[in-house]
Amino acid sequence: MRPMLASKGTHVPSGDAWTHEVKWDGVRILADVRAGSGRARLLTRNGNDASVAWPDVVTSPLADRDVLVDGEIIGLNDAGLPDFGVLQERMHVRSAVTAARLADRVPATFMVFDLLRLDGDDLTGLPLDERRERLQELELDASWQVPSAYDDGQMLFEATLQQGLEGIVSKKRTSRYTFDTRSPHWIKLAHRHRHSFVVGGWRPQEGTSDRLASVLVGEPGPGGLLYRGRVGSGIGAAASRLLSELVAPLTIAESPFADEVPRVDAVGTHWVQPSVVVDVDAHSRAPVSRLRQPSFRGVRSDIGPEDLL
Structure with a gap:
């Protein structure tokens, strides 16, 4: 139901x-x-x-x-x-x-x-x-x-x-x-320019290997997951722990994005199966190709990637 x-x-x-x-x-x-x-x-x-x-x-x-x-x-x-x-x-x-x-x-x-x-x-x-x-x-x-x-x-x-x-x-x-x-x-x-995206990878805090500091997010499309940007703002200690727990069992060897991720974002990224959905605020109206000044707002456990199509 x-x-x-x-x-x-x-x-x-x-x-x-x-x-x-x-x-x-x-x-x-x-x-x-x-x-x-x-x-x-x-x-x-x-x-x-x-x-x-x-x-x-x-x-x-x-x-x-x-x-x-x-x-x-x-x-x-x-x-x-x-x-x-x-x-x-x-x-x-x-x-x-x-x-x-x-x-x-x-x-x-x-x-x-x-x-x-x-x-x-x-x-x-x-x-x-x-x-x-x-x-x-x-x-x-x-x-x-x-x-x-x-x-x-x-x-x-x-x-x-x-x-x-x-x-x-x-x-x-x-x-x-x-x-x-x-x-x-x-x-x-x-009113707000808030969008839901799928997490395709994460990057650790500089100087660490396991403290999640940002996530790479994308938008599902007919051709696969399309890269929309890296989100680090708004990910505090509690959010970092929650996201780390969610993505830990989802590690994969290669990027799940259908398009190319810029090298500056791809280097050092841990790729994950695209199943976790997050909400992001940004100075961008949908549709967007790249998020402007994005800020993490929360994990959407109530919806999945298929709901974003």
Whole structure:
């Protein structure tokens, strides 16, 4: 079971047929609560069970009611804004003790924007407006919250830009929910020049042989993985350890990139199988041939290289 995804848009759709929401910079989650349990099974975008990582979200505010909802887990940075980067340390935790400690330090909130099942009834065939109405009636609170929806998409787009939020998602009011699809009836428009890339190699810190300091990233295309640049900014000690653990078993002898990697980047690089996806901020709009001033933002354990095609 995987969530319905939005398609990339080029402009804010207008008219009464559309409703508009904030695009949250967090971790997409389907929360499945079976009748009588009171606890959610938290499924990531690629169908993995991440319940252990989010002890502050896993308890349902609806007690023992049967419910399936779609939403985004967010954490706030020092500026009070949702930031995917602050969740990095929490996303990959598999220890309940560690997860509880991190939840105290980096509390999470589950922004619930769709209701897919309630008390055993499948609601996915209903129009979005009706699903949203039923969701509002649940009066969620505490760690589960229902974000507002807006009629004026252009106003929301400009407001989120000014406030430093990631962007907006525009949805057709009549849209039904279809699992594991990318719908043309949901349109996402992001403000930040953030892109997802696949790691094809890594370079150690100067003077060391094993301390990961930068990664070489590429973009999947019809002809293979196309080189887009080297990313070192933003890789601190914690990120270096995480990336090192992920790429350690992926070592290969030759470059996985289909095109030529500049010698200045290739010399001293350890090549890896292209399976780890990372988010990168850059002064570049997609599509790009080379990233300008890229900065590492985090590992995307919720998607794979095939999702970038």
